[in-house]
Amino acid sequence: MSRGLAWPAAAVAALGAAPLVMTAAPAIAAPACGAATATVTRTSGPVLYLEPGSSPALDSAYAMYRVTNTSGADYADVWVTIGSFAGPSIGRASSESGQAHIGRLAAGASANAAFYLTAGTEVTTPEAHTVRVYGTRPDLAPDAVCTASFSLTAQADISASANKVTSVTASSSPQLGGRLTVTVVGNTGTIGAAGLFTATPASYASWPANAYRLTGSTITMSGGNTGTHTDTLYLPGLNSSATDYTATFTFAVAGTTASATAVSPMTHISSGTQVKHTTTNNFATLPPIPAVVNHTSLTVSGSPTSLPPVGGTATFTTTVTNAGGAAVTLDDVTATLPAGTTYVPGSATFGGAPTADPAISGGAAVFLAGLDVPAGASRQLTFQVAVPGTPGQYTASVVGHVASATIDATTGTGDSQPATGKITVAGVGTPPTVTAVAPDEGPAAGGTTVTVTGTHLTDTTTVRVGSADATDVTVVDDTTITARTPPGSGAQDLTVTTLTGTSAPVTFTYRAAPAPADLTSTGVGTGAQTATVPLPADGGVTLLDADGDPTAGPVTVPGQGTYTLADDTVTFTPVLGYAGTATPVGFRVTDRFGQTGDATFTPTVTAPPGPSAAPLSSSGVGTATQTVTPAVPTGGTLALVGSGAVPDKxxxxxxxGTLTFTPRIGFTGTAAAQYRVTDAYGHDAAASYTATVTPPPPPTAPPHQTSGIGTSPQAVQFTVPDGATATLLDANGNAATAVTVPAKGTYTLQTPERALARPGRAEHALARMRPRDTEAATVATITFTPVLGYTGVAPPVQYRITDAYGQSAVATYTPTVTLPAAPPAAPQTSTGDNTTPQHVTVTVPPGGNVTLLDASGNPATTVTIAGQGAYTLDPATGGITFTPEARFRGTPSPVTYRVTDAYGQSATATYTPAVAATDGGDPGGGDPVALPVTGPDTPTLIGLGLSMVLLGAALARRRWAPLPARSRHTGVDVGNRWSGAGRREVYGAAPAAATTLTFLVRRTDDGSCAAEVTWENATMW
Structure with a gap:
């Protein structure tokens, strides 16, 4: 149906009649709806809500009106329209026809008419529109029964997350002409103080209102707003409680949809000063409504099939078949009457009961109201026409409508195939004859264009094949006609009927579509299996892929195999390892008429015999890896039975794909394991693998020699094979890690393993190299440490290497010790005063000694030089001490000392000390006592109460250097008495006996004198 108020022109044109257009109301306007006609009450809200900028656009809603018959009489077929929208914002949605078919409406009864409206923009000024009620289809009515005016505003609102839909359920797949219920479950969230609730089953601008015509609703609420509300979408005055609701919406399925329809149920509630709508966050997850399907079709027949030349009355029967699972209601059945015929009033029946006469316009008879067909059933509409006495064929063409959707001879809604039925008025003359039909066979589906030859064919009205009429009958001339065969089966009579009679039959044979049998085969393993497809003459075959579509192949079933087709032979090649009944491949046989038949080829694969496994053996030397290669089937596997580790072997x-045996070092003999081969089909066999290990050649131990100096350790390294042991042999041939040769030295054996061993372990004694399965050879070291003083060729030590197989080799190690360098002896010196012994230390060589040599060159520990002092030696430390005599000054005669090492090598040198006199000094460590010199020969002495003796006046005439710092004194302890010296004075406590304090006066270069004060058994008094 069109989106305006015009009846679909295409549908009417298909009937051969002019389009039926709904015209405007006549000059005398229809009355306002009221008590004498019908009342119209709006049961939806006065505001249409939209959310600007939303995607998909949320700008539409249903407006629903309750129409009540107040006329006091039944209305046979009520239609309602909406239009005359006054404003620029609000109008019908693009998919809304603006026309609702209510049907029969008894006196006092009510029904709903709902229309899907859209708001372009927000508008606060009410925009008017008009609802009109008709007593028949509007394009057939002289005027509306009544009109009612309403107005709407448009208001923007926003989403509320608490206002949500939790589920949407459609009752079934929608069927054209049937009914659909959509159940919505949701929660409003808290309703604001204004108490507003308004609902619509759809809100998207894309909703297909031309396919779904809203006819009713039930809203059941629970919570603070508990109650059930029927056929009303607007509920003001609710309290503020959040409310759970279940809304059920009923639709008449009035059109088709190409695909599933997204749902968009919406409620608008008051929230504070605003109105907020259902959140659309989960709309994409709500299940859509499936696409609309059509299961209704028409057939038409005429009776009698032939009338005499004078004409008469004929009956046309239209059978409406509903093959679907839901009852359907047609809005109309429209029959285009044969030209020249007239409808017989009162002759119409539907379902065996009288029905209203049709509305007749331009040769089209439109039957309205009551056109209900139960699910899986059919109903017949019959009517009669008066046929004139004019020879010829009279054909009635019939279609039905559900809103704008056309119901015809097929279940397709876009193929324009009206159902037709015909009768013939016979003429006067010679009947036709048929001599041949070509081709004389065709497919069972019909559609074969045949050429019929004979005589008197000019007035042909019907070509019948079996019990069905051919179509597209064309009279070429009096001897030739063409026609298209109807569907049929087997050999059928073909006759030609003209206005003067019916011919004798000829045979036309229907060839059934190919019905190939399913094929099977069996085979072993990967062997190809084939099947030959029987083909009809001039036929062919193709494979079908997994979706059932023709393919040139190959068709591969993963994990099973591949199908190929060559001519009429299908081949299955299994993949290695697959056994069982394969997934069949489909194939399609096509005959020369294009008819097809499908079947399958199912191969069964049995596994080949299992593999065999033979005992295997190998041999090798020592730790060399041994390898054997068992026979493993293609695609099979090789595995050990067990872990593969053989303790100690x-x-x-x-x-x-090979078996290996890696011997443990030290093992000889045989070791065995079980192995298993498994083929691609899971079959297996086991056998043994025995490896024989022979020992390798015994180890070698070459003799070694080294040379070293003195006590320096000498060492030799040698390789110890993996897993072998190394040991020294003592004088008795016993294993040892150290061998000592008295007075010569000691041999020790060192290996990395021994270095890590804990003392006391057995391997510590034997320096054992532990056997391991895989380990590189290591290096052992024999070290000879000579005793001090030994030189020469040491007695050799024997060492032995024993491999992991118990094989040994013995060799010797002979070190040679040479003399080290002779010990050093360097001249020694020291300096001190005549009161303090002087000391030097001479290094004593290890194992050697130091001695003094007297004047005769004999060893001594003390050498005394008369008038000078005495030298003493500490032999243990090498310390030489010189003690000067008290009055000695100068350099004494040096002493000679001799250093001898452990090897008897010696060297001599001298020790020369130097002795200087002492002087006094102030306690604070100041300058030496300075005495003025009044003459070149006589120094002036200042004494403070001292008994002094000036010694050696001649000394004063010598030029002496300034006294060294060592001559400064702070005190001397003599006989447990204290004495000291100070600047220009000497003080202290004197004993009863007087002693002499001597001053040695030395003349300095600058003309001054310095006094060196010396105490000689002196005390102070």
Whole structure:
């Protein structure tokens, strides 16, 4: 149906009649709806809500009106329209026809008419529109029964997350002409003080209102607003409680949809000073409504099929078949009457009961109201026409409508195939004859264009094949006609009917579509299996892919195999390892008429015999890896039975299709393991693998020699094979890690393993190299440490290497010790005064000694030089001490000392001390006592109460250097008495006996004198 108020022109044109257009009301306007006609009450809200900028656009809603018959009489077929929208914002949605078919409405009864409206923008000024009620289809009515005016405003609102839909359920797949219920479950969230609730089953601008015509609603609420509200979408005055609701909306399925329809149910509630709508966050997850399907079709027949030349009355029967699972209601059935015929009033029946006469316009008879067909059933509409006495064929063409959707001879809604039925008025003359039909066979589906030859064919009205009429009958001339065969089966009579009679039959044979049998085969393993497809003459075959579509192939079933097609042979090649009944491949056989039949080819694959496994053996030397290669089937596997480790012998392993045995070092003999081969089909066999290990050549131990100096350790290194042991042999041939040769030295054996061993372990004694399965050879070291003083060729030590197989080799190690360098002896010196012994230390060589040599060159520990002092030696430390005599000054005669090492090598040198006199000094460590010199020969002495003796006046005439710092004194302890010296004075406590304090006066270069004060058994008094 069009979106305006015009009946679909295409549908009417298909009937051969002019379009039926709904015209404007006549000059005398229809009355306002009221008590004498019908009342119209709006049951939806006065505001249409929209959310600007939303995507998909939320700008539409249903406006619903309750129409009540107040006329006091039944209305046979009520239609309602909406239009005359006054404003620029609000109008019908693009998919809304503006026309609702209510049907029969008894006196006092009510029904709903709902229309899907859209608001372009927000508008606060009410915009008017008009609802009109008609007693028949508007394009057939002289005027509306009554009109009612309403107005709407448009208001923007926003989403409220608490106002949400939790589920949407459609009752079934919608069927054209049937009914659909959509159940919405949701919660409003808290309703604001204004108490507003308004609902619509759809809100998207894309909602297909031309396919779904809202006819009713039930809203059931629970909570603070508990109650059930029927056929009303607007509920003001609710309290503020959040409310759970279940809304059920009923639709008449009035059109088709190409695909599933997204749902967009919406409620608008008051929230504070605003109105907020249902959140659309989960709309994409709500299940859509499936696409509309059509299961209704029409057929028409005429009776009698032939009338005499004078004409008569004929009956046309239209059978409406509903093959679907839901009852359907047609809005109309429209029959285009044969030209020249007239409808017989009162002759119409539907379902065996009388029905209203049709509205007749331009040769079209439109039957309205009551056109209900139960699910899986059919109903017949019959009517009669008066046929004139004019020879010829009279054909009635019939279609039905559900809103704008056309119901015809097929269930397709866009193919324009009206159902037709015909009768013939016979003429006067010679009947036709048929001599041949070509081709004389065709597909069972019909559609074969045949050429019929004969005589008197000019007035042909019907070509019948079996019980069905051919179509597209064309009279070429009096001897030739063409026609298209109807569907049929087997050999059928073909006759030609003209106005003067019916011919004798000829045979036309329907060839059934190919019905190939399913094919099977069996095979072993990967062997190809084939099946030959029987083909009809001039036929062919193609494979079908997994979706059932034709393909040139190959068709591969993962994990099973591949199907190929060559001519009429299908081949299945299994993949290695697959056994069982394969997933069948479909194939399609096509005959020369294009008819097809499908079947399958199912191969069964049995596994080949299982593999065999033979005992295997190998041999090798020592730790060399041994390898054998078992026979493994293609695609199979090789594995050990068990872990493969054989304690104390070695390890069996699988490596890239081979078996290996790696012996443990030290093992000889045989080791065995079980192996298993498994084919691609899971069949297996086991056998043994025995490896024989022979020992390797025994180890070698070459003799070694080294040379070293003195006590420096000498060492030799040698290789110890993996897993072998190394040991020294003592004089008795016993294993040892150290061997000592008295007075010569000691041999020790060192290996990395021994270095890590804990003392007391057995391997510590034998320096054992532990056997390991895989380990590189290591290095052992024999060290000879000579005793001090020994030189020469040491007695050799024997060492032995024993491999992991118990094989040994013995060799010797002979070190040679040479003399070290002779010990050094360097001249020694020291300096001190005549009151303090002087000391030097001479290094004593290890194992050697130091001695003084007297004047005769004999060793001594003390050498005394008369008038000078005495030298003494500490032999243990090498310390030489010189003690000067008290009055000695100068350099004494040096002493000679001799250093001898452990090897008897010696060297001599001298020790020369130097002795200087002492002088006094102030306690504070100031300058030496300075005495003025009044003459070149006589120094002036200042004494403070001292008994002094000036010694050696001649000394004063010598030029002496300034006294060294060592001559400064702060005190001397003599006989447990204290004495000291100070600047220009000497003081202290004197004993009863007087002693002499001597001043040695030395003349300095600058003309001054310095006094060196010396105490000689002196005390102070």
């Amino acid at each position: 070695g390890t069996f392993a699988v490596d890239a």
